[in-house]
Amino acid sequence: MIRLEDLSLTIGKAEILRRVSLDIAPGRVTGLVGESGSGKSMTALSIMRLLPRESRVSGRIILDDSNILEKSERQMCALRGNRIGMIFQEPMTALNPVKTIGDQVMETLLIHTGHSPAEAREIAREKLARVGLPEDRFPLTRYPHELSGGQRQRVCIAMAIALSPELLIADEPTTALDVTTQAQILDLLRELVREEGMSLLLITHDLAVVAGMADHVAVMQKGEIVEQGATEPLFRAMRHPYTKALFEASSHAPARRPTATGEAILTVSKAVRDYALPRTRLIGPAPVFRAVRSVSFTLNKGESLGLVGESGCGKSTLARAILGLEPLQAGEIRAFGQPMGPGFPTRLKAGIQVVFQDPYGSFNPRWKVARLVAEPFHLMGTRPDDWRARVARALEDVGIGGDAMERYIHEFSGGQRQRIAIARALILKPEIIVLDEAVSALDVSVRAQVLDLLADLQAEYGLAYLFISHDLSVVRAITDRVLVMKAGEIVEEGATEAVFSAPAHPYTQALIEAAPAIPAEWKVHEHGQAPVV
């Protein structure tokens, strides 16, 4: 279908791609895997010729015996959306918010074909139904904001396949979606490839997604394809050390030493949190959305407790309530025996710290690291005299050198920032750390390191973790006990291994079922033994 030959790309002075060669076969799924910055997306954008302005490309991209890189912009416009469709990672922002979904799907048809608007509308209706948005439930006059993330991604797919392109490029199409939605979208893509005879270039950081989807896999590292081949043999052999490292990191379980005691330090009893919704009537009480419905659990000293659930299930709201950032409408949260609320003693607040998901947005960019890490000291009223020494110690604990103190946060990578966030949480020697999707934005290799760090810190300081995540494999690796949350309620609770190996609630079963996994029989080499051929 399309063949990449020695494709190299530089943007400004940065070398982004180096001699990438890849054959995308017709009617097959080609997986492109790698960590962020490995050049996966840039490879896709090179095919689409949608690169940033300062880019310089060399090599060849062959389609029908001609080189795409030599085509004019006008020829490319005729190609994009027509013979090559593309969908992106962020369905929430990938659609124009001020145009209806019908118009947006129709547009692909109208710009490439001579269809009348009525004909285009008919095809758009058909295609939207094809991707699971039948008109009776999802009229073409809907706006993107009236749809969920998964539904929006379906609209994007409908737009991309409206003209039945020969190649569909899907750049992390499910990364922003919940695990059950991800499974549905992947199913849809699989069906489309089978029924429409389309090629799919699937770009993802998730080895398990590729394992379940692709016929052919290429592994990228630092702008180069380090290994490629048919999926199953490649996974079984894992010849290249980077492939192996990536695989090991993705299923990494840190060595943990149990520190859990029976001493409860945080109890949540029948907690209820309501949000007021926009009024629908002028008089009378505003309607409310109950985000947390009578949730009860206990966190023990030194314990690692997981809280899993899909987006919107109320897990972050619950976390914020535990931190005292949101009032409860009923029920109670007690930390160290004191009820959480406006009257919660400041000195005890030092005992609960938090690490959030976004390693980029959770720091003041104008402060130096020393001041960022020392910030929680204001809970103690005055900064202790030895604060610099303590900041240095906390940074050392998370594996960041003391010279970081005089630097600004933009000088650090995502993984380093998350370590600094953990240092900030550690500085007051808390007993509880709430980790709200703390490793979700990190690449697998960095994530493995941060998980190790968390395990080490727990063993050293006897910390209790409330580990909130949508990622089941991570929760399984790092927690003793797990709570499964759905629509504001805890539907299942128990020892982590027991819940994962024998889930009792249908929702937990569905979550575990939907999570992509590399087939167990492919993992023969896991303990360093090469398979006998």
Add this chain to the structure above:
Amino acid sequence: MARYLLTRLLSLGLSLVAASLVIFAVIEVIPGDPASYMLGLNATPEAVAALRDELGLDGSLLSRYLGWVAGMVQGDFGQSYTYRVPVAELIGDRVVVSLPLALLALALSTAIAFPVGIVAAARRGRAADYAVMGATQLGIAVPNFWFAMLLVLVFAVRLHWFSAGGFPGWEAGVLAGLKALTLPAVALALPQASILARVMRSSLIETLGQDYIRTARAKGLSRRLATRRHALRNAMIPVLTIIGLQFSFLLAGAIIIENVFFLPGLGRLIFQAITQRDLVVVESVVMLLVFAVIVVNFAVDLAYAAVDPRLRRGGRR
């Protein structure tokens, strides 16, 4: 949509009531006696009493307020103390100058700013963009009265294309009226256009960086078509906000330009009324301007909803 309209209308009504209360309180209630203020320090007690009687200051606060509001609703703004004519007549004479001037200036400013802002955004970081940024910087920095005098020197004194000032009245013909308003409108529009072009540029640049523009390009739209179909409308919200503010400003804030060109506009009227302590006129003109601003804001709110479907249900972006 109906609910959105209703809430906006409700807020419009409440704003008007609140504004009228504040204006009434500031002028009639707070600093002692309006009559002795209007007449100055040397007024005789008899004169003050006569004026109090004329202004109806002896009634209760409530009845005075209600009377004032009821009068305005019927178009009766009272009698000017200095001019001895109904205020409504004074305002009417001035509005026919100020409103066309403001509209003309706004139309000019928009007509200049849109293409300029769009070109700058589309050619970001290139020569055209730098030229626009430099020119608009200058446009904002140059004081408009100085620019107005320059216009007079070139187009009136030297070239004789326009008169140097004054307003012949619309009785002299629409063309003559527009001709008299052209130079003042240009002088007013220049800084406004500069600001608006910059807002347009930065808003459009931000919008062009959005994911849905990339999606549109992946569908096969050219850069130009993607800008026109997907970016422009999304970039309009901040632009509309600025247009609303500019119109409100142009309506009453043209006082310096009105003075340079000897135009009998609202700005000069209120300036004269303040210097002559004609509180009746001040009160009414201020209320009228507040009314205009509130109505403009209402129109801008409606424009937001027309542009962005997410706002139609009373939500926020």
